[in-house]
Amino acid sequence: MPFRAHSTVITMSAHKFTPWFSQYYTIKNSRNWRSWPIIRHLRGIGFRRIAPFGKGRQGPISVIRYYWADFLESYREDFRGRALEIGDTDTIRFYGGSKLTHAEAMDLSAHNVAVQVVADLTRADQVAGDQYDCFLLQFSTNVLYDIKSALYHAVRLLKPGGVLLTNFWTTDFYFHNGLDMGTGGPIYMHHWFTPIQVADMLHDLALAPTEYELRTYGNLLTKIAFLLNVPAREFVLQELDYVDPFQPLLVCVRVVKPINWRAPKPSYLEPLWLPTGKPQQLHPITGHFGNAYLSNH
Numbered sequence: 001m002p003f004r005a006h007s008t009v010i011t012m013s014a015h016k017f018t019p020w021f022s023q024y025y026t027i028k029n030s031r032n033w034r035s036w037p038i039i040r041h042l043r044g045i046g047f048r049r050i051a052p053f054g055k056g057r058q059g060p061i062s063v064i065r066y067y068w069a070d071f072l073e074s075y076r077e078d079f080r081g082r083a084l085e086i087g088d089t090d091t092i093r094f095y096g097g098s099k100l101t102h103a104e105a106m107d108l109s110a111h112n113v114a115v116q117v118v119a120d121l122t123r124a125d126q127v128a129g130d131q132y133d134c135f136l137l138q139f140s141t142n143v144l145y146d147i148k149s150a151l152y153h154a155v156r157l158l159k160p161g162g163v164l165l166t167n168f169w170t171t172d173f174y175f176h177n178g179l180d181m182g183t184g185g186p187i188y189m190h191h192w193f194t195p196i197q198v199a200d201m202l203h204d205l206a207l208a209p210t211e212y213e214l215r216t217y218g219n220l221l222t223k224i225a226f227l228l229n230v231p232a233r234e235f236v237l238q239e240l241d242y243v244d245p246f247q248p249l250l251v252c253v254r255v256v257k258p259i260n261w262r263a264p265k266p267s268y269l270e271p272l273w274l275p276t277g278k279p280q281q282l283h284p285i286t287g288h289f290g291n292a293y294l295s296n297h
């Protein structure tokens with residue numbers, strides 16, 4: 001699952017597993033016994049099921065985070081100068097290291113000390129533009145109802161020549177009453193995306209194809225694995241890295257802000273209806289799956 005338990009809220013999976021961005025190298029460089037033929041075929045027998053493996057327990061890097069780490073690896077150089085991330089600063093610090101002069105997080109509330117910019121990205125008019133060299137907007141686009149305004153502000157905040165790294169995913173576990181991550185209000189899954197839809201939004205932001213890269217990852221097997229909560233370490237690289245354009249799982253985007261970027265500000269949109277049920281709580285063991293499968297299956 002793309003969400004991960006927040007480090008200040010959740011500690012359970014954190015001590016057993018190194019951060020997902022570090023686990024990427026283990027998957028890439030060594031073969032796990034769980035991906036041996038007999039083991040993975042036995043595991044495959046369990047694919048006929050109605051609840052995710054481990055009742056949604058989180059831990060080793062998911063296939064979707066493996067893909068995102070693969071994309072970020074190609075663009076390590078973009079993490080430099082003044083960098084911004086949504087929610088916390090762990091990922092920009094990992095990739096940027098000493099190349100960063102500032103590492104700041106933006107979120108709806110100051111739920112941890114890294115959040116220096118308290119703002120709604122979809123309404124970020126009060127945040128000055130042209131100030132960041134890098135903006136990492138990861139695993140958040142599907143909860144941003146007014147996604148076009150969010151992307152507009154994401155590009156606006158960058159210095160000319162600055163880089164936006166962001167992702168969009170095509171399917172997921174769906175928290176039907178929203179999810180409270182303790183970050184400033186429940187979030188709701190408004191979108192799952194297609195690559196063509198993402199490209200269209202980039203063009204709407206007055207970006208030409210030379211000003212962005214859009215790369216898709218995933219195939220039928222890894223899409224199913226993601227929904228079944230089967231982590232990346234159970235697959236061999238040929239399975240993980242095979243890209244089937246008919247079965248995209250993750251759409252990764254890198255935008256370089258043009259020097260004379262001028263895009264019209266989109267009209268702001270508000271949801272006309274939101275669920276009235278009690279939102280799911282982020283869970284210490286199952287992350288964004290909450291208790292959806294813990295008691296019933």
Ligand SMILES: C[S@@+](CC[C@H](N)C(=O)[O-])C[C@H]1O[C@@H](n2cnc3c(N)ncnc32)[C@H](O)[C@@H]1O
Binds near residue numbers: 108121138143144
């Ligand atoms: C699912 S988390 C993803 C980021 C997390 N660091 C990760 O890597 O998984 C989504 C984050 O976006 C924040 N968020 C949701 N809506 C937002 C908005 N309109 N403006 C700014 N942040 C928002 C949430 O509070 C939460 O911290």
